[in-house]
Amino acid sequence: MGIVIAVISGKGGVGKTTATANLGLGIALNGKKCVVVDFDIGQRNLDMILGLENRVVYDMVQVMDGEANLKQALIKSKVNSNLHFLAASQTKDKSVLDSKKVEKLISDLKEEFDFVLLDSPAGIESGFEHTIEFADAAIIIVNPEVSSIRDADRAIGILDSKSAKVKNGEEVLKWLVINRIVADMVESGEMLRSEDILEILDIKLIGKIPEDKGVIDASNQGKPVILDKKSIAGQAYARIAARLCGQKVDMKNVEISDAGLFKKIAGIFK
Amino acid sequence: MFSFFGFGKKKSASVAKDRLTIAIMSDRDRTNGYPFMDEMKAEIMEVVKRYVGVKGVEIRKEVDGDIEALAIEVELDKNAK
Numbered sequence: 641m642g643i644v645i646a647v648i649s650g651k652g653g654v655g656k657t658t659a660t661a662n663l664g665l666g667i668a669l670n671g672k673k674c675v676v677v678d679f680d681i682g683q684r685n686l687d688m689i690l691g692l693e694n695r696v697v698y699d700m701v702q703v704m705d706g707e708a709n710l711k712q713a714l715i716k717s718k719v720n721s722n723l724h725f726l727a728a729s730q731t732k733d734k735s736v737l738d739s740k741k742v743e744k745l746i747s748d749l750k751e752e753f754d755f756v757l758l759d760s761p762a763g764i765e766s767g768f769e770h771t772i773e774f775a776d777a778a779i780i781i782v783n784p785e786v787s788s789i790r791d792a793d794r795a796i797g798i799l800d801s802k803s804a805k806v807k808n809g810e811e812v813l814k815w816l817v818i819n820r821i822v823a824d825m826v827e828s829g830e831m832l833r834s835e836d837i838l839e840i841l842d843i844k845l846i847g848k849i850p851e852d853k854g855v856i857d858a859s860n861q862g863k864p865v866i867l868d869k870k871s872i873a874g875q876a877y878a879r880i881a882a883r884l885c886g887q888k889v890d891m892k893n894v895e896i897s898d899a900g901l902f903k904k905i906a907g908i909f910k
Numbered sequence: 911m912f913s914f915f916g917f918g919k920k921k922s923a924s925v926a927k928d929r930l931t932i933a934i935m936s937d938r939d940r941t942n943g944y945p946f947m948d949e950m951k952a953e954i955m956e957v958v959k960r961y962v963g964v965k966g967v968e969i970r971k972e973v974d975g976d977i978e979a980l981a982i983e984v985e986l987d988k989n990a991k
Contacts, residue, residue: 690916790934797937797938829922832924832930836923840927
């Protein structure tokens with residue numbers, strides 16, 4: 641029986657879909673069977689990031705409505721056979737989701753896979769609630785920026801009140817990913833430090849991802865950045881994926897620039 | 911250099927932290943009221959409806975220092991009987 645992890649954020653555009661694609665592939669690269677599901681109905685995006693947009697035949701709404709079975713709709717990744725993908729529906733509106741159908745789909749996926757990653761729509765609309773309702777855990781993506789952090793807190797609030805696990809008196813696990821950190825801005829005091837963000841949101845950190853131009857280059861090509869061994873964001877995703885798979889990986893300090901590191905080293909010899 | 915030119919000026923990240931702390935605290939007070947808010951709303955609506963037409967009921971939890979209060983706002987429906 642697998643674990644269901646919703647990848648959520650308060651605000652859109654913080655890197656949720658990129659994170660879902662990379663963590664899914666990262667988990668697969670660790671030898672675990674993983675499926676990534678695009679829950680952002682009406683705004684299909686995950687297929688592009690994964691480079692699978694031409695292979696979509698059936699989407700998850702068709703599976704839920706019984707128009708296709710799961711086997712037909714699941715798309716196997718070209719890069720790693722442990723990774724599968726289930727597309728969002730683009731044609732039907734968001735109101736098509738209903739709790740019972742979502743629950744059935746998720747429990748079917750749990751049977752098949754070690755990890756079920758759900759790419760949630762942004763914010764606090766009904767699609768968001770469906771994504772978190774049956775999740776065992778949530779990865780919350782924020783940028784070190786005020787509106788993203790404030791909205792994340794609201795999303796966490798909804799998670800804590802609408803999750804089926806919480807309603808049953810259990811705990812839904814919450815892990816924070818801080819995305820798009822610019823080290824020299826943190827050093828100069830122009831960007832929030834991760835400790836500050838953790839203090840404000842009061843949840844556990846699972847990873848910090850530095851700003852990296854390679855991410856756009858990677859999505860241009862439909863090859864998740866984790867495949868680029870030299871990419872600093874890719875390396876950060878690989879560390880988070882390993883942590884999700886139960887490995888102990890030290891938190892790398894991405895909030896220190898090369899210049900800052902040099903100053904520190906120089907300081908030793910003073 | 912920054913401390914020379916920006917002497918006495920707070921760095922923007924610490925301004926962000928202060929603003930966020932306050933904004934999030936007030937967000938949490940407002941939205942995380944009580945889990946029974948929706949039910950209570952419906953019941954109040956039911957009671958008031960026996961006497962006069964109701965358009966909607968709004969309940970807010972308000973916190974002011976040590977004092978916590980529920981502000982209940984009932985919007986009447988003029989057109990109803």
